Amino acid sequence: MGDEFAVSDEFFDGQTLRAASAALFGGADIGECIAIARRVRNGDLDSWHTEWFAAAEKAFALGEEAEAAGQGETARLAFLRACTYFRTAGIVYLAQPVDPRLPESLARQRDAFRRAIPHQSAVIVPVEIPFDGIMLPGYHYRVADDGRQRPTVILVDGYDGTVEELYFGNAQAALDRGYDVLAFDGPGQGSVLIEQGVHLRPDWENVLPSVVDWVVAQPTTDPERIAVIGWSLGGFLAPRGASGERRLAACIADANLYDMFDIAVSRMPAAVRGEIPDGNRVAIATVQTMLDTTMRRPTEGWSFRRGLYVHGVETGIDYIRDMRGYTLNGFAEQIACPTLICRGESDDVSETASLTFDALTCPKEFIEFRDADGAGGHCEMGARQLYLARAYGWLDAILQPERAVA
Incomplete structure (x- = not known):
């Protein structure tokens, strides 16, 4: 074994670490993820799917048993693990022509996540946001059902993520810090791609305003305290979107790139x-x-x-x-809100993040996460607690969520 997390195959290893990172919020067991990955035959996509899907079904069955027995917390955590494992099983088939196991894994992931919702302490409601003749599916998370206005973070996903995965990436962390959350699949992401057949587009300066419209219309949103957080490719899409949206109070780009x-x-x-x-x-x-x-x-x-x-x-x-078309050249300069640019020291995806930072004319901060802290990989998957502490520390100083929860 070298520097790998679980297995020698670079792609399988990265996806195993990605799944294991969900353990932070109940979406995985680290040892279980390693054990699953090590049962996969080297370089065999079908073997990968078989092992992760079986683990997902096992976790889902545990959730059903616990739910029937009135064990809500056990059910919640089992369904969340199943959600992660179903997503991980299907990701290897993200290609054309579409293998039927891809939409199946998406549907099972969504079902598992929604089975966990009744057992969560936050208020979580599936929503649909109209945009350009289609509907963008998402979840509206509220800290409590008390009618109070709170700051809201909008979560933007990446190349191969799903709206359910955003719960583990940022949503629960935001809730824990007093923020309401709107997470959604945009064009080319998750179910919008797989079930609606809508592909990715670069002009998120035209996508994000429809999402902000929806957020502002919610009576529990403080319209002066709305932020957008992009994760993975979302670290490009969020600032591109912010370049055309003046109602944002802050923007965080996690794993930013300047020009694809x-x-x-x-x-x-x-x-x-x-x-x-x-x-x-x-x-x-x-x-x-x-x-x-x-x-x-x-x-x-x-x-x-x-x-x-x-x-x-x-x-x-x-x-x-x-x-x-996927560039921030000429767009970064148009961002008006305070912006945080993040990159991992060894992440080749975000190696041009400093170009974005240099182009920004708004209040700005740059954080490079280090290999020595276990945080130097893509989206700081090996040390998300460190990322969350730094990123939300920066955001708290701007939006001050304690004003809503004190």
Whole structure:
């Protein structure tokens, strides 16, 4: 064993750590996650699904038994574990054509999470937000059913997350600190992608205002204290959204990136970088062949297969072409609210976060989480408590949630 968390396969190991990080709020057992991952055959996506799905069903059955026996807390935690494990089981099939096990895992994840809701102390209500002819599903979390206005955080997910996973990433942490929460799946995310067939779009300056409209319309929202928090790719989407929304009091970008296209090109062989995406045909064909070869590899090619599906394109070159719209160049300068930019020291996704920070003209802060603290990976998955302490410490100083709960 080297630096890996549980297994030697980099993709499987990262997803195991991601699942285990949900233990912080009852969504996993760390040892259980490691044991599940180590039963998976090396590089075998079907084996991964089989082991995690079986663990999810086992946890779900425990939840049903506990619920029937009137053991609410045991049921809550079992259903939350099942939620995480169902999501983890299906993530390997995030690609086109859609394997039926992907929508099944999504539906089972949602069912498990909603079975936990009656046993939660917070008020949690499934909602739908109208946007551009579709509905964005989400959850409205309230600290208490007392009718009081509180500050609200809007949670934006990433490339391959779901609205249910946002509970473990930020929602419960926000509730514990006195914030109400609105979490949602946007275009290209979760059920909006898998069940509605709507792909990702870069212009979240046109997406986020509809969500803020919904939040402001809630009688328990303090309209002067609304923040947006982006997680993973949401660390790009949230500030892009904030560039077109003046009602926000704060923005947090966790795992921020500045320009997706530039990052992709920088990882290509130096000899062809200048030809991407519309240059010499021979160079483009060479890159396409390279991408095709990578995509055929079960775990190494997962991120590219996911990208084609999420963006709704057919080829690797088309995927790179589509990335040109995913930039904060010219948008970061338009953000008016105080903004916190976060990155992990060893996270190559957020390696350009400092460019965003430099472009900001609003009040701003930059935090780099360190490997020495176990927090240097993508979205600080190995040390979320440290991230939550720093990020919400910054946000508390701006929104002062104690005014609503004192």
